[in-house]
Amino acid sequence: MHADPAISAAILGAFQTQVKWCEHLEAPFTAALLRAAAREFQSGGKLAEIIGGWPGDPKADLLPLRINGALNALVLTGTAPELASVYPPHARPDEASLQTILASVLRQHGDFIRRFIVSPPQTNEVGRSAALLGGFLEIAAATKLPLRLLEIGASAGLNLLWDRFFYRLGDASWGDPAAPVQLAPAWQGSLPPLTAPVRVAERTGCDLFPIDIADPDQRLRLRAYMWVDHTERMKRLDGAIALARREGVTVERSNATAFVQRQLATPRQGTATVLYHSIMWNYVSDEDKAAVTNLVRDAAGRATPEAPLAWLRFELEEAGTNPVVNLTLWPGGLDRRLAVASPHGATIEWVG
Ligand SMILES: C[S@@+](CC[C@H](N)C(=O)[O-])C[C@H]1O[C@@H](n2cnc3c(N)ncnc32)[C@H](O)[C@@H]1O
Incomplete structure (x- = not known):
């Protein structure tokens, strides 16, 4: 984890807020994925290395959504089949299995994630x-x-x-x-x-x-x-x-x-x-x-x-x-x- 406890707390806070929004907006898998990511960060794993020194405001920068986007991109491009195997429409795995898979994906694809999260999320809602x-x-x-x-x-x-x-x-x-x-x-x-x-x-x-x-x-x-x-x-x-x-x-x-x-x-x-x-x-x-x-x-x-x-x-x-x-x-x-x-x-x- 980042040496500065204030930055770590801000990153964790951003994840917690985003998890609540995902639950509220009927996105239970994304909520579970971000909960697993927050635990990864807290345990000092690969994610702490990737985002622990985040230079900006993690909440304003939508850091959790950047991470979620990077993971989705790995699945959409067929680069992370083990993560794809637990994505919807597959049955939702228990949180411990999701955590294990996520930890492995983060270890394998850290460079891709690092590059992906540089840009802010950009959406276009047709609805x-x-x-x-x-x-x-x-x-x-x-x-x-x-x-x-x-x-x-x-x-x-x-x-x-x-x-x-x-x-x-x-x-x-x-x-x-x-x-x-x-x-x-x-x-x-x-x-x-x-x-x-x-x-x-x-x-x-x-x-x-x-x-x-x-x-x-x-x-x-x-x-x-x-x-x-x-x-x-x-x-x-x-x-x-x-x-x-x-x-x-x-x-x-x-x-x-x-x-x-x-x-x-x-x-x-x-x-x-x-x-x-x-x-x-x-x-x-x-x-x-x-x-x-x-x-x-x-x-x-x-x-x-x-x-x-x-x-x-x-x-x-x-x-x-x-x-x-x-x-x-x-x-x-x-x-x-x-x-x-x-x-x-x-x-x-x-x-x-
Ligand atoms: C939340 S998105 C909404 C995009 C789209 N209107 C939709 O409903 O899906 C807001 C968009 O506004 C753009 N934007 C923000 N400030 C702007 C500005 N001053 N001039 C032009 N575009 C701007 C952003 O780049 C972003 O694409």
């Missing part, structure tokens, strides 16, 4: 499209124009393809039933305007750290950060990756402010420009939040019925509560709270 869908439909119904999609914090850009997914919303549905991504959130409340005419004229996104899904290593990372307990989420992630590769979706490397400044500089006649984002606003600096908000306000002043502007966001409003879908549409500037949804879009309460 959030189900929360955003109603907003896009409201915009299409109100403007009757093709949509020009601009997503900030788009990660791999998978939610730029929301119109190519299939959605089951209670007894209703939307989209192509043969789509490679099928979303069936638990739906409460009335429905958005499902018959609104949806045409996408253009789709483009930005991210500070975009994931290029054409690159096999980046694709592996995206899949490795998914908790292996969540098999349905993994299925739709794989469907979305395949679709995005076929469609050639790209996300440019850019700060949201620079991207929004460029994209909203001039109104685009004959399309409804939709600036949208999901679960990214809290990562943006106060300065950039203010800059983006001012740029949207400026562009809103130039919006017309022939070139309207929408700002659709699925974001946390208050810590400890579910994120909210809000929509503002110009001209007019009508601000509407549309839905409250769980962070991955598994349950959606439509309040619009």
Whole structure:
């Protein structure tokens, strides 16, 4: 273990917190794996050598999720068959067996793990499209124009393809039933305007750290950060990756402010420009939040019925509560709270 007890305590604390989250979010295998990892660390084994001198804040750096991602990557690439043999869908081993296997994997693959955990976890949750869908439909119904999609914090850009997914919303549905991504959130409340005419004229996104899904290593990372307990989420992630590769979706490397400044500089006649984002606003600096908000306000002043502007966001409003879908549409500037949804879009309460 690291000589500095404060660092060791911080690392252990990060693992304990993450284990609780995994238990809460129905990921019992990932919780057991991280419990085993914490014991490995505490016993001064190989993991203590790998992360004992972690230079940053283990909790803020999501160190346990970096370790979990590295282990998942070893399994996904077929590099650690003994670990794969106890991963879901196999029966969960008892904690002592898992610990023994983990210790052996850590000893064999320390260098790979060391390299893998250098980068922060980066995810792209396709389920959030189900929360955003109603907003896009409201915009299409109100403007009757093709949509020009601009997503900030788009990660791999998978939610730029929301119109190519299939959605089951209670007894209703939307989209192509043969789509490679099928979303069936638990739906409460009335429905958005499902018959609104949806045409996408253009789709483009930005991210500070975009994931290029054409690159096999980046694709592996995206899949490795998914908790292996969540098999349905993994299925739709794989469907979305395949679709995005076929469609050639790209996300440019850019700060949201620079991207929004460029994209909203001039109104685009004959399309409804939709600036949208999901679960990214809290990562943006106060300065950039203010800059983006001012740029949207400026562009809103130039919006017309022939070139309207929408700002659709699925974001946390208050810590400890579910994120909210809000929509503002110009001209007019009508601000509407549309839905409250769980962070991955598994349950959606439509309040619009
Ligand atoms: C939690 S992820 C969400 C990704 C995606 N929107 C989703 O819902 O799956 C937050 C994303 O925002 C990006 N991000 C954070 N600050 C940003 C900024 N100022 N400009 C652009 N992207 C940013 C991060 O790189 C990350 O990909």
